[in-house]
Amino acid sequence: MPSSVLTRLGPIPRRLCVRRATAPPSPLLRPFSATARPHDILHVSALPSRIKPKYKDSPTSSLLSLRWPEPPRNVLIIPKFHAPQVTLSAVTFAKHVHQGYPGVNLVFERRVASQIHESLPFPIYTADPSALHDKIDLVATLGGDGTILRAASLFSLHSSVPPILSFSMGSLGFLGEWKFDEYKRAWRQVYMSGSRVAVTDLQDPHTQAAAANRLPNDEDDLPLHDAWSHVRGKSMGLTRSSKVLLRHRLKVGVYDAEGVNINNQLMPTSTAEPQQLLPPTPAALKTSDERTEPMKRAFHAINELVIHRGPNPHLAIIDVYVNGRFLTEAVADGILVSTPTGSTAYSLSAGGSIMHPLVKALLITPICARSLSFRPLGLPLNSKVVLKLSEKNRGRELEVSIDGKRKSGVTIGMEIRVEGETVGRTPDGGWAGGVPCVIRSPANGNPTEDDDGWVGGLNGLLKFNYPFGEA
Structure with a gap:
């Protein structure tokens, strides 16, 4: 209130001030400090x-x-x-x-x-x-x-x-x-x-009739939920x-020469993101894992795992194992293990096959291989792939990139372990694994x-x- 107005009104009576100060607060009002301000x-x-x-x-x-x-x-x-x-x-x-x-x-x-x-x-x-x-x-x-x-x-x-x-x-x-x-x-x-909103919320008479005559299924026995009542008129119908x-993902683990998971040392690749390490590995998980055992500490990738020579002038030499058995010695600029979703990304540019995202598979694609007979391979989703830096590498460190979002340098004796993520129902009826798009x-x-x-x-x-x- 402007000061000129206060001057014309004169001083406020003391008894009025006391009455307002001692009046009990309304139970419908919250303290001002508990209400978030706009722009907070x-x-x-x-x-x-x-x-x-x-x-x-x-x-x-x-x-x-x-x-x-x-x-x-x-x-x-x-x-x-x-x-x-x-x-x-x-x-x-x-x-x-x-x-x-x-x-x-x-x-x-x-x-x-x-x-x-x-x-x-x-x-x-x-x-x-x-x-x-x-x-x-x-x-x-x-x-x-x-x-x-x-x-x-x-x-x-x-x-x-x-x-x-x-x-x-x-x-x-x-x-x-x-x-x-x-x-x-x-x-x-x-x-x-x-949402399963009540039929009365459906505006179209034909839609109401169809909903009334719908066939029962395993979820129609559930009661109609009233939590959507504040958005009445927006229903799409009961069915x-x-x-x-x-979309399936890869589970990736980076292991040192002693077989210890070092995923916590992976760093972000984007300068636009906070340069944060991953949360530290729990002490109970800092134990060596066999190649045939599930990974206890995994980083998930929706596109691909890439290991390549980076700035080194020499070709990378990588030993490839599938389900614990030696497959081949890859001599190339690098190698990719991709998902079907990632088959249309880096793998496609490297000459890999195109795969539908619902195919449950892994795709191994060489990057500029020295051998002309080294072709892309499709493997079952539950395959366990191990990429190990060979002792023959002239470049002593290669670069690993996971979805282009995390990277790490790996040296002789280190391993990259990759397997398809298990996807399925949980006991509560939900789903675990994959990226639902x-x-x-x-x-x-x-x-x-x-x-x-x-x-x-x-x-x-x-x-x-x-x-x-x-x-």
């Missing part, structure tokens, strides 16, 4: 624990159906680095989610949070990557394939990864499913997936759910059909078998 950046430790969805097999689809037991609450938004327009799109997306879906908490990486929090009229959350696993229900990426890899790398020490909703806004975007102008439909679809492609729904709206974007991307983006001389 809060820590994720204040958020509720992560909600893990369930995935259901479909008799008509090779994809899985996403079923939330309750609405997702904590969403991590990851935009592409050094792209101002993408950052603005992330702000637009965040505002839409906050306005139309109350109760959703938005989480950003520290660097992004510091850039955009002043543009958002509500608090946001952040934390170091090590604190995200127990809090994040869903991840939304805005960028290219590298942004999806960055999102997956945040959970590379864990067997359980939240569903990833990806918007293609990068230079290639072969892994990206949605165009950003579809963000409202995409978000609604993944948020409401498996509608988002489709998920579960939300697939764009078919254009005709039929939930029983697959919209195989992999085929479209193969032709449209990678120009598979593209003729010469055509524009």
Whole structure:
């Protein structure tokens, strides 16, 4: 209140001041200090624990159906680095989610949070990557394939990864499913997936009749959940759910000459990320493992493991073992072990085969091999591959890169152990292993059909078998 107004009103009576000071606070009001101010950046430790969805097999689809037991609450938004327009799109997306879906908490990486929090009229959350696993229900990426890899790398020490909703806004975007102008439909679809809201929330009479006559299945016996009541009118129907492609990962372990896992010495490769070592290896795991035993400390990769000569002028000499048996001595610039998802990345550029992401396999691809008869190999997903630096190496140290996100130098006698990640159901009905990617729904709206974007991307983006001389 301006001072001139105070002068005209005169002094405030003392009895009025005392009455206001001693009046009991209303039970409906919270202390001011407990209310987060707009533009605040809060820590994720204040958020509720992560909600893990369930995935259901479909008799008509090779994809899985996403079923939330309750609405997702904590969403991590990851935009592409050094792209101002993408950052603005992330702000637009965040505002839409906050306005139309109350109760959703938005989480950003520290660097992004510091850039955009002043543009958002509500608090946001952040934390170091090590604190995200127990809090994040869903991840939304805005960028290219590298942004999806960055999102997956945040959970590379864990067997359980939240569903990833990806918007293609990068230079290639072969892994990206949605165009950003579809963000409202995409978000609604993944948020409401498996909601099982009451039939009265369905606006279309034909949809109500179909829902009333639906056939029972193993999940229709569950009671209708009322947690989605605050978003009435957004239901997709009782039988509608988002489709998920579960992308297999590699489990990678780097071991020293004594057989001790040194994954904790892997360093980030991007200067845009905090230069942090991985959490230290527990003392109970610092023991030698046999090649035939499961890895006790693994770093997960969605694309590939690469070992190469780096700046050394000499070819790398690498002994390759499969399931404990010696396979070959590779003399090359390097060698890759990739997933089907990674078969269209570095492996493809090195001459490797293209594999559908649902194929359960590992692909070994040499990089510029000295022998013309050294061809790419496809192995079962449960194969155990060991790459060991030969004593014949003239370059005494080679470089190991995992998904391009972590690297380490390895010397003579050290080993790189790679195996496919075990993927399957957990006792509580969920899934462990793999990276669940939300697939764009078919254009005709039929939930029983697959919209195989992999085929479209193969032709449209990678120009598979593209003729010469055509524009």
